[in-house]
Amino acid sequence: xxxxxSLATTDYTGPLRRLLLAVLVIILGATFLLWRIDSxxxxxxxxxxxxxxxxxxxxxxxxxxxxxxxxxxFQSYQRLSEQNQELRSELRxxxxxxxxxxxxxxxxxxxxxxxxxxxxxxxxxxxxxxxADSGSPFRQSVLLNVGARDGLLDGWxxxxxxxxxxxxxxxxxxxARVILLTDASSRIPxxxxxxxxxxxxxxxxxxxxxxxxxxxxxLVRPGDRVISSGDGGVFPAGLLIGQVAADPGGRLRVRLxxxxxxxxxxxxxxxxxxxxxxxxxxxxxxxGPLIPQDDILPDTPxxxxx
Amino acid sequence: MSDLSPTRxxxxxxxxxxxxxxxxxxxxxxxxxxPRWFAGPNLLLAFACAWCLRRPDYxxxxxxxVLFFLADLLLQRPPGLWALLALIGCENLKNQGRSLxxxxxxAEWISVTLIIIGIMLANRIILAIVxxxxxxxxxxxxxxxxxxxxxxxxxxxxxxxxxxxxxxxxEMDALGQRA
Numbered sequence: 317x318x319x320x321x322s323l324a325t326t327d328y329t330g331p332l333r334r335l336l337l338a339v340l341v342i343i344l345g346a347t348f349l350l351w352r353i354d355s356x357x358x359x360x361x362x363x364x365x366x367x368x369x370x371x372x373x374x375x376x377x378x379x380x381x382x383x384x385x386x387x388x389x390f391q392s393y394q395r396l397s398e399q400n401q402e403l404r405s406e407l408r409x410x411x412x413x414x415x416x417x418x419x420x421x422x423x424x425x426x427x428x429x430x431x432x433x434x435x436x437x438x439x440x441x442x443x444x445x446x447x448a449d450s451g452s453p454f455r456q457s458v459l460l461n462v463g464a465r466d467g468l469l470d471g472w473x474x475x476x477x478x479x480x481x482x483x484x485x486x487x488x489x490x491x492a493r494v495i496l497l498t499d500a501s502s503r504i505p506x507x508x509x510x511x512x513x514x515x516x517x518x519x520x521x522x523x524x525x526x527x528x529x530x531x532x533x534x535l536v537r538p539g540d541r542v543i544s545s546g547d548g549g550v551f552p553a554g555l556l557i558g559q560v561a562a563d564p565g566g567r568l569r570v571r572l573x574x575x576x577x578x579x580x581x582x583x584x585x586x587x588x589x590x591x592x593x594x595x596x597x598x599x600x601x602x603x604g605p606l607i608p609q610d611d612i613l614p615d616t617p618x619x620x621x622x
Numbered sequence: 623m624s625d626l627s628p629t630r631x632x633x634x635x636x637x638x639x640x641x642x643x644x645x646x647x648x649x650x651x652x653x654x655x656x657p658r659w660f661a662g663p664n665l666l667l668a669f670a671c672a673w674c675l676r677r678p679d680y681x682x683x684x685x686x687x688v689l690f691f692l693a694d695l696l697l698q699r700p701p702g703l704w705a706l707l708a709l710i711g712c713e714n715l716k717n718q719g720r721s722l723x724x725x726x727x728x729a730e731w732i733s734v735t736l737i738i739i740g741i742m743l744a745n746r747i748i749l750a751i752v753x754x755x756x757x758x759x760x761x762x763x764x765x766x767x768x769x770x771x772x773x774x775x776x777x778x779x780x781x782x783x784x785x786x787x788x789x790x791x792x793e794m795d796a797l798g799q800r801a
Contacts, residue, residue, distance in 0.1 A: 333683070333713075336683055336684070337683060337709070337710075337713055340683060340684070340687045340709060341706055341709065341710065343687075344687065344691065344702040344703075344705050344706035344709065345702065345703075345706055346702075347691070347701055347702035348700060348701065348702035348703040348706065351700055351701050351702065352700075352752050352754070358701060361695075362695045362701060365692070365695050365696070366695070366696060369692075369696065370650065370696070373647055373650070376647070377647070377650070377651060377652075380648075380651060381651050381652060381653060384651070384653060385653070446652045446655075447652070448650035448651065448652055449650065449651070449652040449653070449654060449655055450697065450698045451646070451649040451650045451696060451697040451698070452649065452661070452697045452698065452699070453654070453657070453658045453660070453661040453662070453761055453765075454661070454697075454698070454699070454757045454761055455697075455698040455699075456655075456657055457698060458652060458655060459650075459652075496655070498656070498657050500755055500757070501755060521657050521757070521758065521761075522657050522659075523656055523657055576655050576656045577655070577656060578655075579652070579655045580652075
């Protein structure tokens with residue numbers, strides 16, 4: 317008897333459930349397809365959802381993170397004495413470096429003064445605190461507590477004290493997501509010094525992103541400095557990324573200068589694009605030696621009238 | 623008989639939402655900012671499977687769909703795809719729940735294994751079809767493996783700490799349906 321009734325109820329709820337499931341599946345599938353077709357719009361929606369939700373957890377996140385880190389540090393107290401030894405020897409090396417750095421700083425200041433170089437005054441920064449990470453090992457990103465409200469724009473560079481960390485991608489009103497250089501979708505144009513080779517630093521979900529598209533790899537040696545090149549005008553040039561290192565497979569990778577173990581405070585560099593020179597000779601003189609563009613016949617070279 | 627009251631039903635539903643939020647909260651804590659070669663268990667999916675098999679009325683479809691989609695959004699996955707697969711998997715488990723009720727834990731574990739592996743594979747296949755960058759096999763496999771390993775623990779926690787138990791035969795659920 318009981319069996320019969322349960323069958324009856326199944327028959328009654330079955331089609332409804334199936335209908336609901338079908339509707340939900342269609343909605344979710346459509347969202348996925350929409351994301352695949354028109355990613356920026358859906359990503360903006362994602363940023364807005366994150367923006368509404370995550371700052372609400374802020375009051376709890378900081379103390380819980382602090383406590384867990386405290387417990388982790390507690391484990392490291394066991395190794396305290398050996399760490400102390402290491403630090404002492406490192407400190408001795410550092411003192412030598414400090415001396416060298418001070419001398420170089422003075423020399424640099426003198427040279428800048430001699431050349432009357434003005435550093436770009438618009439390259440200022442906003443400092444934000446890391447609210448959350450990406451939450452899964454599949455993506456490498458962090459969420460900052462500064463956003464569109466603070467004047468941030470998509471694509472700006474983010475550094476810790478020393479090196480480049482990533483770029484802003486995904487802006488909410490109060491939060492901004494930073495795609496780290498280690499993320500599989502991160503591609504940054506870079507220059508390798510001192511050889512001046514142009515390359516792309518491409519993340520692949522490992523601690524050291526690899527270097528792609530080098531013209532002549534022979535000129536690049538492990539230990540060379542990798543800095544951002546600013547190609548494409550999206551990214552400021554001259555930011556330190558790290559050092560070249562070769563992995564066991566012989567592939568060139570970047571050992572990042574930024575300390576990815578402790579990303580807490582990040583600087584977002586304000587960058588309004590590199591100004592491109594679009595004028596013709598008027599840059600040199602108001603009534604320049606060259607005749608204006610529209611008077612030149614297409615087949616005459618521009619310098620022919622000199 | 624308090625087990626059957628609508629109040630308890632809604633408390634448990636709210637409890638599942640709270641549980642999902644706590645899981646997401648701990649995943650989002652900025653503790654790991656360096657890439658890892660392995661992935662932790664997907665606790666949300668493990669809990670959803672365990673609850674679907676025990677008390678399907680505590681985890682109705684709309685709640686599951688919203689939570690899975692939220693997880694997709696917050697954890698930077700392609701939005702919708704994983705949620706869709708996980709939802710289908712959980713509904714499949716709910717249908718199996720009736721027949722698995724009398725069997726032992728091993729049978730349950732095996733069917734959950736099939737569902738989780740299926741979700742992982744389908745996810746990778748669809749991502750490959752629409753040409754999205756795939757995560758490494760190591761990450762996907764370790765996530766599925768860890769989820770399966772943690773599953774007995776999740777079941778134990780649900781059973782003893784949260785009181786999500788299988789319905790005895792003949793017991794009524796909150797809607798007055800016989801189990």
